[in-house]
Amino acid sequence: xxxxxxxxxxxxxxxxxxxxxxxxxxxxxxxxxxxxxxxxxxxxxxxxxxxxxxxxxxxxxxxxxxxxxxxxxxxxxxxxxxxxxxxxxxxxxxxxxxxxxxxxxxxxxxxxxxxxxxxxxxxxxxxxxxxxxxxxxxxxxxxxxxxxxxxxxxxxxxxxxxxxxxxxxxxxxxxxxxxxxxxxxxxxxxxxxxxxxxxxxxxxxxxxxxxxxxxxxxxxxxxxxxxxxxxxxxxxxxxxxxxxxxxxxxxxxxxxxxxxxxxxxxxxxxxxxxxxxxxxxxxxxxxxxxxxxxxxxxxxxxxxxxxxxxxxxxxxxxxxxx
Amino acid sequence: xxxxxxxxxxxxxxxxxxxxxxxxxxxxxxxxxxxxxxxxxxxxxxxxxxxxxxxxxxxxxxxxxxxxxxxxxxxxxxxxxxxxxxxxxxxxxxxxxxxxxxxxxxxxxxxxxxxxxxxxxxxxxxxxxxxxxxxxxxxxxxxxxxxxxxxxxxxxxxxxxxxxxxxxxxxxxxxxxxxxxxxxxxxxxxxxxxxxxxxxxxxxxxxxxxxxxxxxxxxxxxxxxxxxxxxxxxxxxxxxxxxxxxxxxxxxxxxxxxxxxxxxxxxxxxxxxxxxxxxxxxxxxxxxxxxxxxxxxxxxxxxxxxxxxxxxxxxxxxxxxxxxxxx
Numbered sequence: 169x170x171x172x173x174x175x176x177x178x179x180x181x182x183x184x185x186x187x188x189x190x191x192x193x194x195x196x197x198x199x200x201x202x203x204x205x206x207x208x209x210x211x212x213x214x215x216x217x218x219x220x221x222x223x224x225x226x227x228x229x230x231x232x233x234x235x236x237x238x239x240x241x242x243x244x245x246x247x248x249x250x251x252x253x254x255x256x257x258x259x260x261x262x263x264x265x266x267x268x269x270x271x272x273x274x275x276x277x278x279x280x281x282x283x284x285x286x287x288x289x290x291x292x293x294x295x296x297x298x299x300x301x302x303x304x305x306x307x308x309x310x311x312x313x314x315x316x317x318x319x320x321x322x323x324x325x326x327x328x329x330x331x332x333x334x335x336x337x338x339x340x341x342x343x344x345x346x347x348x349x350x351x352x353x354x355x356x357x358x359x360x361x362x363x364x365x366x367x368x369x370x371x372x373x374x375x376x377x378x379x380x381x382x383x384x385x386x387x388x389x390x391x392x393x394x395x396x397x398x399x400x401x402x403x404x405x406x407x408x409x410x411x412x413x414x415x416x417x418x419x420x421x422x423x424x425x426x427x428x429x430x431x432x433x434x435x436x437x438x439x440x441x442x443x444x445x446x447x448x449x450x451x452x453x454x455x456x457x458x459x460x461x462x463x464x465x466x467x468x469x470x471x472x473x474x475x476x477x478x479x480x481x482x483x484x485x486x487x488x489x490x
Numbered sequence: 491x492x493x494x495x496x497x498x499x500x501x502x503x504x505x506x507x508x509x510x511x512x513x514x515x516x517x518x519x520x521x522x523x524x525x526x527x528x529x530x531x532x533x534x535x536x537x538x539x540x541x542x543x544x545x546x547x548x549x550x551x552x553x554x555x556x557x558x559x560x561x562x563x564x565x566x567x568x569x570x571x572x573x574x575x576x577x578x579x580x581x582x583x584x585x586x587x588x589x590x591x592x593x594x595x596x597x598x599x600x601x602x603x604x605x606x607x608x609x610x611x612x613x614x615x616x617x618x619x620x621x622x623x624x625x626x627x628x629x630x631x632x633x634x635x636x637x638x639x640x641x642x643x644x645x646x647x648x649x650x651x652x653x654x655x656x657x658x659x660x661x662x663x664x665x666x667x668x669x670x671x672x673x674x675x676x677x678x679x680x681x682x683x684x685x686x687x688x689x690x691x692x693x694x695x696x697x698x699x700x701x702x703x704x705x706x707x708x709x710x711x712x713x714x715x716x717x718x719x720x721x722x723x724x725x726x727x728x729x730x731x732x733x734x735x736x737x738x739x740x741x742x743x744x745x746x747x748x749x750x751x752x753x754x755x756x757x758x759x760x761x762x763x764x765x766x767x768x769x770x771x772x773x774x775x776x777x778x779x780x781x782x783x784x785x786x787x788x789x790x791x792x793x794x795x796x797x798x799x800x801x802x803x804x805x806x807x808x809x810x811x812x813x814x815x816x817x
Contacts, residue, residue, distance in 0.1 A: 234798060234802070249805075249809075250801075250802045250805040250806045250809070251802065251806075252802065252803075252806035252809075253805070253806055253809040253810075276799075286813045287806075287809070287810045287813055288785065288810070289785070289786075289810075290787075290806060290807075290810065292799065292802070292803060294790060294799075375775060375779060377779075458526060459523070459526040459527055459528035459529070460526045460527040460528075460693075461527055461528075462527075480693075480697075
């Protein structure tokens with residue numbers, strides 16, 4: 169069977185989506201990157217291989233996410249695409265009429281505005297990561313609640329308390345204070361959901377016209393408390409697609425399929441699942457060629473230099489064809 | 491005498507004049523190195539915290555130059571167009587430098603204001619001439635030569651659509667090779683709005699122009715738009731914008747949007763801590779959001795900017811405008 173693989177290497181999670189030639193998701197994997205991107209990709213490849221029938225043939229591979237370049241070097245990608253486009257493509261494949269995409273991932277959040285099936289505007293959070301997945305993770309941990317139950321508990325709240333959501337640091341101290349005053353955990357969690365939604369709408373979505381259908385995706389979409397808070401604040405239904413957690417990977421897979429189908433002669437760059445068993449390592453050095461002192465990263469497979477990046481002038485990266 | 495000119499701020503607008511003028515007076519002009527990590531670091535360390543990114547970068551260039559020259563040229567620029575101002579930080583620039591950076595050579599900080607009339611430009615030159623001990627006759631001659639050079643440079647910049655980009659150590663003024671490749675009819679055209687010292691400084695702008703050009707995009711900036719079109723564009727505003735640079739940005743955007751000029755996208759590159767930009771950006775956003783005839787993105791740059799996030803936004807924006815043209 170012909171398949172296309174999408175990999176979304178993010179700061180917090182690394183996701184895989186495998187689609188068939190009709191774009192249907194056959195298999196998806198959601199892994200924690202846990203600060204070891206190379207290992208995580210290889211683990212994902214191994215898991216994929218174990219689960220799949222032997223007649224699967226990978227015809228194309230797409231990578232996205234903040235680590236898209238690294239992922240591409242390790243697996244051999246046909247398409248390397250930014251996560252905004254990938255998310256939009258995936259969303260359109262699931263809900264073709266979508267006009268607004270709210271995406272909250274591990275460390276970034278985005279809003280994508282579409283009209284008539286075309287992206288017309290987007291925004292990403294800048295320096296502030298308040299209200300993204302890793303912050304929620306940390307707060308759940310601090311309260312001793314499994315992150316999976318976060319939303320469910322928040323939904324029980326009848327009197328949500330108001331949390332200052334401007335900044336993750338202040339939100340945390342505000343939560344601690346509210347705990348000390350004796351507020352219930354569910355009220356604090358619900359208050360946190362509302363604060364994050366307010367913060368998102370005031371910063372990331374500032375000045376954007378949010379029209380239905382609104383799709384909510386990314387890892388945080390698993391949190392029913394945040395979904396509900398969005399619905400209350402926006403006054404409209406918020407849809408969470410089936411594959412909300414791997415939308416970036418799904419988008420990358422769809423883009424790979426598109427790229428390959430546009431050029432049937434082209435063979436995929438995919439190194440095969442064997443890539444998972446090869447040894448990869450990253451090394452860095454500081455280039456002393458000029459006062460910029462760029463940190464150059466080199467990726468090796470065994471002894472073979474696969475890629476270099478990090479230099480501003482191209483002195484090092486030019487020598488290596490990725 | 492060796493006169494040092496920091497490769498920052500108004501260098502990108504007036505270097506042709508400055509270089510010709512000082513050389514006509516018999517001096518040697520020395521430029522600082524193109525912005526690099528060390529220059530930025532020095533600037534961040536020495537400048538006052540409240541300064542904007544380009545002013546901090548300027549500090550770094552002064553450090554880079556100060557031990558290589560006999561005098562530094564840091565004019566006190568007040569106004570470069572009649573009845574208009576530029577940002578007040580330029581007005582205090584020589585004082586900021588003097589108070590923040592130790593062991594400086596003498597500074598030529600003559601006022602430049604043509605708020606009242608264009609003669610202010612000559613007054614500026616005369617004051618420099620006097621400070622350097624030249625006769626008024628020689629100064630006047632040098633002024634005329636330099637002004638001619640500046641005007642012919644600006645003219646050719648617009649006609650040949652040549653962006654003032656340095657290539658390596660070479661200044662945009664010396665490097666006469668036309669950098670604007672031949673773009674086909676189908677090439678995407680992007681209007682890049684931003685202060686000259688942000689968009690043409692390859693380090694600060696993270697080479698935004700080069701990146702766009704590598705994607706085959708034709709980059710248009712206020713500097714290559716004829717002046718009359720800029721002022722025609724800025725007339726659409728209800729009230730005159732009295733900041734020259736801001737007016738140029740708004741004028742360019744309005745000219746392309748209301749003047750029916752075809753353009754595929756507008757990018758506003760603003761630097762963190764820029765007061766005028768915060769208002770200009772808001773005006774642009776409102777104007778564009780009202781009808782959204784053109785895709786628009788604002789990218790903020792600051793000293794902490796990660797290049798990865800910058801590239802992601804830029805790539806996504808290009809995907810967006812390409813998608814739009816296919817429709």
